Amino acid sequence: MGPRTRRVSEVLEFEPAQRRAFMRSVAVNEVMAKQPVTVAPEATLPEAAERMVDCKIGCLPVVDADGTLVGLVTETDLLRAALLESAA
Numbered sequence: 001m002g003p004r005t006r007r008v009s010e011v012l013e014f015e016p017a018q019r020r021a022f023m024r025s026v027a028v029n030e031v032m033a034k035q036p037v038t039v040a041p042e043a044t045l046p047e048a049a050e051r052m053v054d055c056k057i058g059c060l061p062v063v064d065a066d067g068t069l070v071g072l073v074t075e076t077d078l079l080r081a082a083l084l085e086s087a088a
Helices: 008-012 016-025 045-055 075-087
Strands: 059-063 069-074
Touching: 045 059, 045 069, 045 075, 069 075
Parallel strands: none
Antiparallel strands: 059 069
16 A cells, blocks of 8 residues: 555544544545446435445445436435334
């Protein structure tokens, strides 16, 4: 690993000031997924949840047939839906 390449577990062990300095020094394009896992707007919540679990990701871009971003499903969205279902 190069000097700017860090595992998340390493960064979490930094002192708060070190962590802030490191986060300010990293550009988004250095850490973003180049080929993100996505889902279509017609997918069901269970399908989205399964994809997120299988891929170990916390959010899932929703893209239309043209590949245009139309939304984002997050872990919080799935938890909210589960809570609403259990309350009903």
